[in-house]
Amino acid sequence: MGDEGFYLQPTVFADCTDNMKVFKEEVFGPVMTLTKFKDVGEVVQRANDTDYGLACGVFTKDAKVGNELMQRVRAGLMFWNCYHCADISAPFGGFKQSGLGREGGPYGLQAYLEIKNVVQSTQI
Secondary structure, rough: OOOOOOOOOOEEEEEOOOHHHHHOOOOOOOOEEOOOOHHHHHHHHHOOOOOOOOOOEOOOHHHOOOOOOOOOOOOOOOHHHOOOOOOOOOOOOOOEEOOOEEOOOOHHHHHHOOOOOOOOOOOO
């Protein structure tokens, strides 16, 4: 898209399998992979069976399913019925090989702070 620069049109990969590189790795860009599943347990297993865990998007009308996925999927940023709609002051960062630490909000300050434990005896 566009005449200058490097742009990729939004792309959907359908009928992906667990062993496909596009399904297993972090792909940055307007890319989506689609895979059929039988139950929520299978979704959780597939979502967690990767070396990455930056973000996850879940679209469901079933609150029970949504809550279960939010609790069980290992990703640093979870979107439910939206995507990339986080508040800038909220913590941002991934799990596993998807980044170190957290940015945003008070969590973003922790990388710049050191905690010191000082103990003083009242007996001399």
